[in-house]
């Protein structure tokens with residue numbers, strides 16, 4: 001049954017997943033829903049592979065096999081509708097952990113510079129004072 005894309009019946013992923021056994025076997029390939037129940041016995045790749053992918057998106061499995069053009073032509077016979085893309089769980093997006101912007105503490109930087117200047121000055125003042133007092137004694 002080949003329906004035009006515009007009036008194709010729309011199924012949710014949930015609905016498709018309910019047809020998941022050898023008596024009622026649906027799967028999704030390329031966003032389209034196929035009822036392959038009556039094809040199970042005739043599938044050259046065997047029924048097991050179809051049953052392992054039933055009720056799910058089998059696009060990757062289907063493409064991995066590298067099905068022939070004639071296999072792709074056969075698919076039309078089992079087409080029942082399209083899958084509602086909004087029913088797919090949204091992919092988790094990776095958001096890197098927020099890192100605090102590099103913000104060196106300017107006030108402590110200034111304090112260190114002041115200290116580097118004052119400490120030698122203090123030592124010098126101390127040396128001068130010691131010399132001054134030892135001289136007068």
Ligand code: HEM
Pocket residue numbers: 027034036043044045046049050053058061062065066067068069070071072074075078
């Ligand atoms: C409506 C859907 C499908 C149709 C009409 C279909 C049809 C065919 C056909 C005609 C072949 C013979 C080789 C060829 O002509 O490419 C084949 C082989 C095969 N198919 Fe499918 N197939 C379908 C879905 C799937 C899915 C979903 C899987 C995997 C989960 C699958 C796995 C295989 C495997 C493993 C082979 C055997 C390949 C080999 O022996 O080289 N097929 N299929």
